[in-house]
Amino acid sequence: MDDWQHGGFGVYIHWPFCLAKCPYCDFNSHVSRNIDHELWRDALLKELRHSALLTGPRKVDTVFFGGGTPSLMRADTVSALIDEIDKLWGLNPNAEISLEANPTSVEAQKFADFSNAGVNRISMGIQSLNDNDLKALGRMHSVKEALKAFDIAKAQFKRVSFDLIYARQKQTAKHWFAELRQALDLAVDHLSLYQLTIEQGTRFGDLYEKGNLRHLPPSDEAADMYLGTREICAEYGLYGYEISNYARQGAESRHNLIYWRYGDYAGIGPGAHARLTLDHQRTALHTHTQPQEWLDLVRENNHGMHAPEPLALEDQAIEYLMMSMRLTEGSDLNRYEALAGQELSSTRVEQLKALGMIETTGTTLKATAKGRPLLNSLLAELLR
Amino acid sequence: MTELKNIRNFSIVAHIDHGKSTLADRLIQSTGTVADRDMQAQLLDSMDIERERGITIKANTVRIEYKAKDGETYVLNLIDTPGHVDFAYEVSRSMRAVEGSLLVVDAAQGVEAQTLANVYHAIEADHEIVPVLNKIDLPAAEPERVCEQIEDVIGIDATDAVMISAKTGIGIADVLEAIVTRLPAPEGDADAPLKAMLVDSWYDPYLGVVVLVRVIDGVLKKGDKIKMLATNASYPVDRVGVFKPEMQPIDKLGPGEMGFLTASIKQVRDTRVGDTITHEKKGVEEALPGFKPAQPVVFCGLFPVDTALFEDLRESIEKLALNDASFSYETESSAALGFGFRCGFLGLLHLEVIRDRLEREYDIDLITTAPSVIYKVYLRDGTIVELHNPADMPDLTLVDHIEEPRIKATILVPDEYLGDVLKLCQDRRGIQIDLTYAGARAMVIYDLPLNEVVFDFYDRLKSVTKGYASFDYSMEGYAEDQLVKMQILVNDEPVDALSTMVHRARAEARGRAMCAKLKELIPQHMFKIPIQAAIGGRVIARETISALRKDVTAKCYGGDATRKRKLLDKQKKGKKKMREFGRVSIPQSAFISALKMDD
Numbered sequence: 001m002d003d004w005q006h007g008g009f010g011v012y013i014h015w016p017f018c019l020a021k022c023p024y025c026d027f028n029s030h031v032s033r034n035i036d037h038e039l040w041r042d043a044l045l046k047e048l049r050h051s052a053l054l055t056g057p058r059k060v061d062t063v064f065f066g067g068g069t070p071s072l073m074r075a076d077t078v079s080a081l082i083d084e085i086d087k088l089w090g091l092n093p094n095a096e097i098s099l100e101a102n103p104t105s106v107e108a109q110k111f112a113d114f115s116n117a118g119v120n121r122i123s124m125g126i127q128s129l130n131d132n133d134l135k136a137l138g139r140m141h142s143v144k145e146a147l148k149a150f151d152i153a154k155a156q157f158k159r160v161s162f163d164l165i166y167a168r169q170k171q172t173a174k175h176w177f178a179e180l181r182q183a184l185d186l187a188v189d190h191l192s193l194y195q196l197t198i199e200q201g202t203r204f205g206d207l208y209e210k211g212n213l214r215h216l217p218p219s220d221e222a223a224d225m226y227l228g229t230r231e232i233c234a235e236y237g238l239y240g241y242e243i244s245n246y247a248r249q250g251a252e253s254r255h256n257l258i259y260w261r262y263g264d265y266a267g268i269g270p271g272a273h274a275r276l277t278l279d280h281q282r283t284a285l286h287t288h289t290q291p292q293e294w295l296d297l298v299r300e301n302n303h304g305m306h307a308p309e310p311l312a313l314e315d316q317a318i319e320y321l322m323m324s325m326r327l328t329e330g331s332d333l334n335r336y337e338a339l340a341g342q343e344l345s346s347t348r349v350e351q352l353k354a355l356g357m358i359e360t361t362g363t364t365l366k367a368t369a370k371g372r373p374l375l376n377s378l379l380a381e382l383l384r
Numbered sequence: 385m386t387e388l389k390n391i392r393n394f395s396i397v398a399h400i401d402h403g404k405s406t407l408a409d410r411l412i413q414s415t416g417t418v419a420d421r422d423m424q425a426q427l428l429d430s431m432d433i434e435r436e437r438g439i440t441i442k443a444n445t446v447r448i449e450y451k452a453k454d455g456e457t458y459v460l461n462l463i464d465t466p467g468h469v470d471f472a473y474e475v476s477r478s479m480r481a482v483e484g485s486l487l488v489v490d491a492a493q494g495v496e497a498q499t500l501a502n503v504y505h506a507i508e509a510d511h512e513i514v515p516v517l518n519k520i521d522l523p524a525a526e527p528e529r530v531c532e533q534i535e536d537v538i539g540i541d542a543t544d545a546v547m548i549s550a551k552t553g554i555g556i557a558d559v560l561e562a563i564v565t566r567l568p569a570p571e572g573d574a575d576a577p578l579k580a581m582l583v584d585s586w587y588d589p590y591l592g593v594v595v596l597v598r599v600i601d602g603v604l605k606k607g608d609k610i611k612m613l614a615t616n617a618s619y620p621v622d623r624v625g626v627f628k629p630e631m632q633p634i635d636k637l638g639p640g641e642m643g644f645l646t647a648s649i650k651q652v653r654d655t656r657v658g659d660t661i662t663h664e665k666k667g668v669e670e671a672l673p674g675f676k677p678a679q680p681v682v683f684c685g686l687f688p689v690d691t692a693l694f695e696d697l698r699e700s701i702e703k704l705a706l707n708d709a710s711f712s713y714e715t716e717s718s719a720a721l722g723f724g725f726r727c728g729f730l731g732l733l734h735l736e737v738i739r740d741r742l743e744r745e746y747d748i749d750l751i752t753t754a755p756s757v758i759y760k761v762y763l764r765d766g767t768i769v770e771l772h773n774p775a776d777m778p779d780l781t782l783v784d785h786i787e788e789p790r791i792k793a794t795i796l797v798p799d800e801y802l803g804d805v806l807k808l809c810q811d812r813r814g815i816q817i818d819l820t821y822a823g824a825r826a827m828v829i830y831d832l833p834l835n836e837v838v839f840d841f842y843d844r845l846k847s848v849t850k851g852y853a854s855f856d857y858s859m860e861g862y863a864e865d866q867l868v869k870m871q872i873l874v875n876d877e878p879v880d881a882l883s884t885m886v887h888r889a890r891a892e893a894r895g896r897a898m899c900a901k902l903k904e905l906i907p908q909h910m911f912k913i914p915i916q917a918a919i920g921g922r923v924i925a926r927e928t929i930s931a932l933r934k935d936v937t938a939k940c941y942g943g944d945a946t947r948k949r950k951l952l953d954k955q956k957k958g959k960k961k962m963r964e965f966g967r968v969s970i971p972q973s974a975f976i977s978a979l980k981m982d983d
Contacts, residue, residue: 012943194938223933244938259943273944284946319945322952351967355911375936377910380955 003316004277006335007263010062010255011051011085013044014269015070016291019102022138023203024165024196028271028289029068041077043298044268045084047287050303051266052088055276060089061263062096062255065119071101075113082118096121096254101153103146103162111156121159123192123253124150129179133168138203150186159251161190166229167222168196170215176225177232184236189251193229194244195222226373243326243375260327262320270294270304275311275319282316284309313339322379330366348382358382385603385638386459389569393461393482393598393642395511397503399496399854402488403518406550407559408446408464414556415448415460417628445583445596445642446629452564460563461642463583465502470731472858473676474584475502477658479509480674481583481598481642484567486559487534491517491525491547494533494825497796497854503538514562515545521552537827572639578602578663581672582612583642585655587707591623593649594631597661598642600672605636609664610647613671614656618664619647651706678710680728681789681859682735682838683772685716685753685881686742687724689961689972693748694723700746701725704738711738718775720879720965721751726773732838751963751972753881754979757834760787760862774883777869780920787862788885789834792817794827795845797853802826804848812836813865813887831860835885840980870895870924872902872978873916875968881975891917895925898978905974908932913968 018029063085065078082097091097098121099114101107111122126146128134134141141149153160164183166176183191196216198208207213217225230240238246242260245253258265264282267274271289275282287304288294294304311319317340324331337343344365352358357371357378371378398404412418448460465478479485485506489495506513515534517527531542546562548555583596597604604610608621625633626643637643649655658675662668688697701713712728729735735755742748759771762784769778771786793814797805799821809816809830818829832841837857845853870891872882882902886894895917902915910932917925937951962969 197938219932219934220930226934243936259945262945265943267943273946275943275945286944286946315949318949318952322948323945352910357910373934373936374910374932376951376955377932377935380952380959381910383952384956384959 002277002280002282003320003335003339004262004264004275004282006332007261008061008254008258009055009058009263010064010258010265011048011060011089012064012066012255012265012267012272012274013070013081014066014267014272014287015068015073016270016289017072018067018069019072020138020140021203023207024137024199026199026202026205027068030291032291037074037077039295041074041080043295043304044077044081046298047268047303047305048081048084048088048266050305051268051274051276054278055089055264055266058089059092060085060095061092062258063091063098064255065099067100069102070099071107071110071114075110075117078114078119079117096159098123098253098255100125101149102141103149103153104141105145105149108149108152111152115156120157121161121253122153122157123190124153124160124162126150126162126183127165128168129164129182133171136169137165147186159190161188161192161247161253163192163194165194165196167217167225169213171217173217173221173225173228177228180229180232184233184238189238189248190253191233191238191246192244193233193246195226223373227369230369239328241328243372257327260323262316262323278308282311284311313341317341318383321383325365325367325375325379328366330364333360333363333365336365344382345384348384352378352381385574385636386641388572388640390456390458391461391570391640392458392484392563392567393463393570393640394484394486394563394567395463395465395479395482395506396486396488397499397506397513398488398518399490399493399499402490402493402496402499403550404464404488407486407488407516407518407548407556408462410550410553410556411448411460411462411560412446412629414553415450415560417446417448444629445627447626447642450560450564453561454564458564459641460560463642470729470734472501472505473678473730474657476505476508476674477581478583479505479511480658480672481581482509482511483570484512484514484563486516486563487513487538487540488516488518489530489534491520491527491530492522494526494530495537495796497794497827497856499854500538500794500796501856501858507540512567513540514559514566515540515542516555516559516562517545517547518550520547521549521554570640572599573601574603574639576601577666577668578604578608578610578661579668579672580604580637580661582655582657582659582661584657585649585652587652588646591631591646593646593652593655595645595647595649595655595661596642597637597645599637599639601639601668602663603636603638604645604661606633610645610661611664611667612655612659612661614659614675614677615654617654619649622646622648653706653709656709678730680710680712680730681834682729682731682755682757683726684729684735684755685718685721685724685726685751685773686739687718687721687751687753687881689749689751689963691722696746697725697742697748697750700742700748701727703746704741708738710734716773718753718880720881721753721963724751728772732842749961749972751881752976754884754975755838756885757789757838759867759885762786771885774869774885775880777883777885785864786867786885787864788867790860790863791832791834791837791857792860793830793832793837793855793857795830795853795855796825796827797849798825801849801852802828805845805853808841808844808848812841813890832857833863833865833887834859843980868919870898871918872898873914873918873923874902874906874970875913875966876916877966878918879965879970882978884979891919892924895919899925899927901978901980902974903927903929905977906968906970909968911967 016030017032097119099119100123103124103126129143131143198204233246240246241252264276270291272287274285285305285308297304396404444464446462450460451457463478465475534542546558579600580597585595588594606624611618623646625631660671710730713725716726717723761769761771763782764784814830814832820827866888867885868888870884870886871878899915899917912931913929915927916923962971
């Protein structure tokens with residue numbers, strides 16, 4: 001059995017367009033007024049077919065439309081892609097099909113069509129329940145509009161999740177916890193709660209470098225916010241199953257679990273990433289990021305991918321550990337050792353255990369509550 | 385061979401930035417010594433570091449042929465001397481090699497301390513001195529005031545000062561005439577036995593060691609068998625030549641002339657600045673006066689950041705040492721840093737130049753430990769230990785007393801900053817010797833411990849006076865004081881590379897400052913880290929670096945595991961710039977930065 005089968009197989013489709021670029025976002029997104037939807041549909045379909053040729057037959061567990069803003073796609077495009085996936089590989093009967101959506105009234109009108117197309121889970125970028133902060137984050141919706149869209153979504157989809165960004169400028173732990181409780185009161189079963197991260201190459205990144213992005217919570221307060229977030233979510237029955245993701249048992253994002261459990265995933269559309277085991281060799285693939293360039297390549301080659309990069313076993317081991325340690329369930333040391341060809345340094349494991357950062361039970365390695373917020377340092381230490 | 389009466393040998397004395405190199409460039413250019421198309425700025429500074437910092441480290445000469453107004457053609461030998469206090473001895477030797485000096489003073493800024501130090505070398509060498517006021521085209525130029533200052537402060541007549549702008553070329557012709565008419569021709573006897581001064585030497589990858597010489601008496605020819613008096617070594621001369629400024633072979637060098645020789649000398653170390661060169665047979669017996677072997681005064685440890693590169697560092701240091709006799713080194717092993725070298729330098733600039741060259745020319749990342757001076761440790765049993773490294777400090781019970789080197793510092797500073805300068809000197813345990821005024825500027829002379837100056841005194845001086853002070857110093861011998869070794873403990877383990885000698889009365893303040901600095905410099909770890917300063921077993925200062933509480937990527941990018949792996953690689957690279965002490969990683973820069981005082 002190939003290693004990916006521990007994680008499953010999903011298909012990610014990237015829609016690279018947004019109505020505006022948010023100042024914190026460093027994803028591959030572009031603002032364009034003239035999108036030829038037929039052309040894009042056909043190109044995405046072509047790349048899907050190419051991916052299916054690469055993988056050969058296997059069943060699809062999950063599909064995820066990400067972006068960009070995939071709720072700006074036409075519903076018939078979404079429908080055609082889902083149908084094609086089913087035709088090419090076959091969708092498992094209980095396949096999870098998610099789509100990211102902006103919580104605006106315009107997009108909410110399309111929810112019924114997305115649902116008819118086969119989408120069964122929606123993930124909404126609400127980001128904040130405070131109008132001033134929404135403006136500061138460059139979002140175009142209001143809280144009221146977002147909540148309305150959320151209600152529509154709940155009526156259309158069995159599974160609805162939303163994202164919030166916290167540790168924002170001028171935000172205190174107290175304010176955030178109140179906002180979080182408000183969010184949890186909406187009776188969601190899944191939340192993605194991200195601490196604001198300042199990325200290079202974004203507007204916030206530029207401001208930050210010039211010293212003009214002020215009043216971000218100090219690191220200790222951000223740590224308190226993180227720990228408190230987990231506790232409050234637990235009070236409401238949502239357990240933190242990943243660093244930034246919280247769900248009722250069984251309501252986890254199965255697509256994201258494929259990444260974190262280091263399964264295989266195809267990546268379709270500009271700037272999408274894939275890990276595909278081809279002829280028993282796990283391979284990293286990613287597509288060109290510029291929309292026009294990607295389109296041109298697809299027209300010529302049926303795909304917009306860079307040259308595939310076969311991953312050495314030790315790199316796979318590193319990726320597995322880095323991804324899986326994000327999960328509360330932790331990593332399977334047997335899987336790590338099978339890939340790495342050796343055990344983790346027992347001295348380092350013992351040192352980190354002594355510091356209370358990690359724990360092992362049987363062949364499972366997990367970050368503790370103390371170690372989780374320090375995962376980057378901890379992994380650097382484990383993989384040194 | 386040029387007739388004595390048609391030779392003029394001179395140097396240019398100036399403060400950094402007052403235009404020495406630009407003037408030299410102009411003289412070379414306007415006499416057609418170098419074609420315009422081959423001109424590059426600061427022609428005489430050949431090392432990158434010299435060009436970048438605008439300083440001269442090795443002496444250099446250029447031979448300029450100039451047809452004067454009297455119709456005769458003169459050979460002008462310009463010697464460019466090192467312009468920094470670290471190289472005072474080299475300067476004094478270069479000065480002995482010529483008969484006159486151009487004293488270049490910025491017409492807006494006036495005389496600086498460094499100008500003074502070098503002009504005193506010129507006066508000591510009995511030079512005829514021609515004052516040259518540069519930058520007279522600047523709106524801020526005050527030639528009259530500056531002339532007055534030259535007369536007041538230096539005590540030489542400035543009535544006939546030459547007014548120039550080296551940048552625009554104004555007055556360059558006047559400078560050339562002044563050299564011919566106002567500077568004396570050298571004296572010498574072509575028939576006397578050979579007597580020449582070794583002014584400087586360096587390694588040339590094609591020619592081997594090149595020796596810069598000034599012939600006093602006799603004639604130096606290719607094929608001669610020469611002898612160096614200080615080393616008593618003999619060599620057959622392969623080549624004799626002059627600098628124009630590129631090397632040009634000629635048949636012989638006669639009295640009064642300057643030029644170079646090569647003689648299959650293997651290492652620069654085999655040559656001594658100030659040594660006397662004569663013929664092996666029928667040579668002179670008596671050496672030129674004033675010869676001194678090089679004496680390092682500042683020491684520090686140099687360690688490769690990557691311990692695996694120790695052998696590379698050794699090779700590089702050996703190569704560098706071949707070209708610099710004033711730089712000394714011996715292997716050192718540090719519990720904290722592993723294997724490296726304890727190196728001795730003429731001063732801080734010299735230290736920085738060598739370190740820069742090792743990092744740049746030999747591509748080795750270095751950890752530099754705290755610079756130290758040589759302490760004389762008098763033991764109870766009557767023996768004296770020369771301490772180059774605080775880590776080697778003998779057990780306190782064995783020590784009777786300790787002496788440290790002191791310097792005489794001359795500082796020129798505008799009145800408004802005088803208070804700050806006095807405070808700085810006082811804080812550095814200085815004893816005021818003199819305070820006089822020269823126009824609107826004070827000249828302060830202080831007796832200071834070298835160890836208080838060696839590190840960041842000059843930086844501090846520049847910062848408290850916004851760059852308006854100038855500074856020079858000379859060594860003044862040893863004096864006893866209450867000195868102790870202060871250790872720094874990181875996470876309860878002593879880091880020997882951070883040990884320093886401090887005055888007992890200042891130990892606590894210093895210890896607190898170092899701990900505070902290290903708290904900033906050492907990144908947070910997953911656990912808290914105590915930092916302590918201690919004398920003997922007694923902790924005198926303490927800080928704690930709190931444990932890092934959050935370091936996690938919030939959002940993991942739609943399956944982009946490559947990005948995560950790259951982040952890990954970046955973290956690993958960052959770690960390579962650090963050294964592990966027990967479980968604590970200390971950045972390489974911390975070893976020097978920790979010592980910088982913001983007092």
